[in-house]
Amino acid sequence: MKKLLKRKETTLVLLILLLIFAVSLRAPGFVAPGSLLNIVVDTSILIIVSLGQFGVILIGGIDLSIGSTMALVGMAAAMLNQFVPGIPVWFFAPFSLVAGALLGGLGGILVAFGKLPPLIASLGMMSAYRGLVFILSKGQWVTANEMTEGFRKIPEGLTLGLPHMVWAALIVAFLAHLFMRHTRSGRDVYAIGGNPTAARFAGVNQAKVEINVFLISGALAGLAGLLYVSRYGIAQNETASGFEMQTVAAAVLGGVNIAGGSGTVLGVILGSLFLGVVNNALPVLRLSPFLQMAIQGFIILTAVVANTLVDRRNKRVFAAGRVR
Amino acid sequence: MSDLGTGFVDSSRLTMMSGPRRLADFLLRWESMLFFIFIAVFVGNSLLSPYFLDPFNLFDATFNFMEKAVMAMPMMFVILLGDIDISVASIISLSSLFMGMASAAGADTPTILAIGLAVGLLAGIFNGLLITKLAIPSIAVTLGSSSLFRGIANAVLGDQAYTKYPASFAYVGQGYLGESIVPFEILIFLATALFAGVVLNRTVYGRHVYAVGNNKTAARFSGVPVDKVRLIAFAVNGLAAGVAAIMLTSRIGSTRPNIASGYETDVITIVVLGGVAITGGKGNIAGVIISIFLLGYLKFGMGVLNVPGKVMNIITGVLLVVAILLPKFTDGLRAKLRAGKAKSRARGEEKV
Numbered sequence: 001m002k003k004l005l006k007r008k009e010t011t012l013v014l015l016i017l018l019l020i021f022a023v024s025l026r027a028p029g030f031v032a033p034g035s036l037l038n039i040v041v042d043t044s045i046l047i048i049v050s051l052g053q054f055g056v057i058l059i060g061g062i063d064l065s066i067g068s069t070m071a072l073v074g075m076a077a078a079m080l081n082q083f084v085p086g087i088p089v090w091f092f093a094p095f096s097l098v099a100g101a102l103l104g105g106l107g108g109i110l111v112a113f114g115k116l117p118p119l120i121a122s123l124g125m126m127s128a129y130r131g132l133v134f135i136l137s138k139g140q141w142v143t144a145n146e147m148t149e150g151f152r153k154i155p156e157g158l159t160l161g162l163p164h165m166v167w168a169a170l171i172v173a174f175l176a177h178l179f180m181r182h183t184r185s186g187r188d189v190y191a192i193g194g195n196p197t198a199a200r201f202a203g204v205n206q207a208k209v210e211i212n213v214f215l216i217s218g219a220l221a222g223l224a225g226l227l228y229v230s231r232y233g234i235a236q237n238e239t240a241s242g243f244e245m246q247t248v249a250a251a252v253l254g255g256v257n258i259a260g261g262s263g264t265v266l267g268v269i270l271g272s273l274f275l276g277v278v279n280n281a282l283p284v285l286r287l288s289p290f291l292q293m294a295i296q297g298f299i300i301l302t303a304v305v306a307n308t309l310v311d312r313r314n315k316r317v318f319a320a321g322r323v324r
Numbered sequence: 325m326s327d328l329g330t331g332f333v334d335s336s337r338l339t340m341m342s343g344p345r346r347l348a349d350f351l352l353r354w355e356s357m358l359f360f361i362f363i364a365v366f367v368g369n370s371l372l373s374p375y376f377l378d379p380f381n382l383f384d385a386t387f388n389f390m391e392k393a394v395m396a397m398p399m400m401f402v403i404l405l406g407d408i409d410i411s412v413a414s415i416i417s418l419s420s421l422f423m424g425m426a427s428a429a430g431a432d433t434p435t436i437l438a439i440g441l442a443v444g445l446l447a448g449i450f451n452g453l454l455i456t457k458l459a460i461p462s463i464a465v466t467l468g469s470s471s472l473f474r475g476i477a478n479a480v481l482g483d484q485a486y487t488k489y490p491a492s493f494a495y496v497g498q499g500y501l502g503e504s505i506v507p508f509e510i511l512i513f514l515a516t517a518l519f520a521g522v523v524l525n526r527t528v529y530g531r532h533v534y535a536v537g538n539n540k541t542a543a544r545f546s547g548v549p550v551d552k553v554r555l556i557a558f559a560v561n562g563l564a565a566g567v568a569a570i571m572l573t574s575r576i577g578s579t580r581p582n583i584a585s586g587y588e589t590d591v592i593t594i595v596v597l598g599g600v601a602i603t604g605g606k607g608n609i610a611g612v613i614i615s616i617f618l619l620g621y622l623k624f625g626m627g628v629l630n631v632p633g634k635v636m637n638i639i640t641g642v643l644l645v646v647a648i649l650l651p652k653f654t655d656g657l658r659a660k661l662r663a664g665k666a667k668s669r670a671r672g673e674e675k676v
Contacts, residue, residue: 062463114649119408119463120592120602127589127641134634237634245471258464290482290581294475300468301454308460 008255008310012270016277023281030284041155043276044169045231046246047269049224050254051176052104052217053247054268058193059213060260061118065107066221067243068129071235073099074225075133078142078235081151089150096226097219103129104218108211118214126244134237144233154230165227172220177265185212193260249296250275253303257311275299354599354651355611362618369625376628382621383505387497387575389620390509391568392587396594397520398561400612403595404524404537405557406604407462411451412565413587414473417579419443419569421477424486424579433492440570441563447473448562455558456551462558470588478581486579497575509571516564521609529553537604586637593640594619597647619643 024031049066056063073096080087080095103125110121144152155165162170180186185208191199192209200206229235254271256263275296282289370377395412402409423440431439447469454465499508524530532553535543544550568587573579598615600607623636 062467110645110649114645115652116645116648117602120596120648121645123589123592124641124645127586127637127644129641131634131636131638131641134632135638139632139634245467248467249471252464259461288479288482290478291475293471294479297468297470297472297475300471301465304460304464304468305454305458308458 009264009266009270012254012267012274016270016274019274019277019281023277023284027284030281035280039276039280040273041163041165042280043272044155044165045224045227046250046276047169047272048172048220048227049217049243050247050250050268050272051172051265052220053244054176054251054256054263054265055189055213056118056122056217057248057251057256057258058189058260058263059118059209060193060196061111061122061210061213062248063104063107063118063122063214063217064244065103065122065125065129066217066247067240068126068133069100069103069218069221070225070228070243071133071237071239071241072103072129072136072225073222074229074239075137075142075235077226078147078151078229079137081148082142082146085148089148089154092151092154092226093223096222098222100222100225101215101219104214104216104221105211107218108214111214112207112210118210130237130241133239137235137237139237142229142235147230147233151230152233155227156231165231168223168227172223173265173269180265185209189213190261194262245300246275246296249300249303252300252307255307257307258304271303354654355608355614357654358597358599358611358614358618362614362621365618365622365625369621369628373625373628376625380505383507383510385621385624386510387507388624389616390507390513391571391575391584392590392594393513393616393620394516394571395561395564395568395587395591396598396612396616397516397609398557398564399591400520400595400598400600400607400609401524401533401557402462402561403592403600403602404533404604404607405554406537406540407455407554407557408592408602409451409462409466409558409561410588410592411447411466411470411473412561412568412591413584414470414477415444415447415562415565416569416572416584416587417477417581418447418473419566420573420579420583421480421486423569423573424489425480427489427493428486433490436490436493437496437570440573441566444566444569445559445563448559448565449555451562452555452558456555474581474585477583481579481581485581487577489574489577493574494577495574497571497573509575512567512571516567517609517613524609529556533557534605537606539605589644590619590640593644593647597643599651602648 020031020036029035049070053063053066076099077092077096081092107118107121107125110116110124111118114121155163155168157164159167178186180189188199188204188209189212191202191204192206196206225240228240250271251263251268252258252271253274254263254267254269256267256271278295278299279292281287282292282295366377375381399409399412419440422443423436426436426439451462451465451469454460454469455462495508496512497509500506501508501511524533532543532548535546535548536550536553540550568584572584576583594615595607595612596602597619598607598612600612619640622639626636626639
């Protein structure tokens, strides 16, 4: 019990509940089941991409290309649907995953074999992919009425009472948890992030881990791009611009160490949900949507500082215990 | 090389060979290659468009990249230290916001300028303190503050803009020196570059920057005040963003929430393309200055040829990646030019 209370995840759950409670004092409708489900649906995309970002942050990197990858894959999927309406809808799931994985994998290759820092590799990809969206679409938008009915319904359709969007997030979360905790490749990610030198001497293939995390981040960004474009019914040049900042905020808020090596899938999901509640609370509280970015920045900084202070205190307690 | 110097015959062979070898080394130096590319860009652009090689055009084109040029100077210090600052474009938005507010309240030009500089400096100090006092990686801090600073500008401005500035304020970003065709902004850049060059190459602080960038721990044990050196670099980086905010706001005559968005990528690209190692400790000002004009005129040339801005972004992104990949190949090439034991030693360097 004590152990449970000490975990960052527990604190975060309490914070989310507290936030929902505080908002409901001003707007009672906020806690209605329909409204809460809506928050979860809204946050599904963020959960999916944040779990991709999570892997890259675990190895001490950062993936800034996520928003651009979402836009490029989303645009490609929307245009494919627009010009070849006959393609069955299920095809877009593997299409977006593979297209995203290819785009992300390029970053992985640059990092693993070109020895580029992840920040720089993904910064370059961010500019390049955003430009490719423009070249691909020639600056045109694909709007809802140019998409087929089936394409638009991808995120909204219900299975067992839950929207497909939520199912996608649940499946990704479950697989991410299995991968991170119970596969050798997943444990290798933590090993490289915790201490690259030690991990290499222990026989971990660093290049493989680097390619893996970027492949996964890209694939998830691709899937999220498809969901984003079909949910909001528009694919354009600025789709999901700056979305990578939200994923970093979600991960850091979820207790992931920005320097790599520690963090959990559950933490990332909770971090995403916290941001989702904040974003949904703004209009309910009649606060300007223009506040969103400032709040996000404030949350990132506060979370980074809090994590640093907590980790430092834990280390001190640990050291003191050892002396005795 | 040490064994080559032991015998008379060996050393004579060394002197015989050193001429061409030194030339090859010089030609393969990063700055030399940059300079050749720069010339190629100039020649290519002049052949493709009759409007490129015109003194008036060439001077006027600098308007488009002098803000980034001023920002690249202190960013060079930050990257040399092994740090990064991705909040600079957001600092511009914050600084421009406060200048707009001051101007709307009826402040005169000197007050507006002072506010622009002060906001930039304070934002830089804010970053620097979080990074050094709490020992948080600079990427994490500046990522957060980047959202925070631009978020504040967004929150205050919404979909509005400040567009009323005093007439005299416009000179900074739009004026020319006397009756000449030389923009005043070039003067600001030259002063910044001169100052940066002197500090980097002729002062203790400059030496400290290289020491910290090469090995933080060793620098600390040698008595270098590592955190103070880093704090100063981030503070000055903020101040320069304030200068750039003044130049840009004055040039376009308005403050919008998305002002200077994406500038951080361009500035980092300039510095890295200029041969400064992203891991810190290696690079010099000559490379960065060539890189400023290379990128600036490349973009100007593409603009003359009607290449859309979004497509230029692809080129910037690819250049950034290539700029880091290329030295690894040329280092390998240079290593191959060296004979015998020097070859194996160079391979060791390459790994680091």
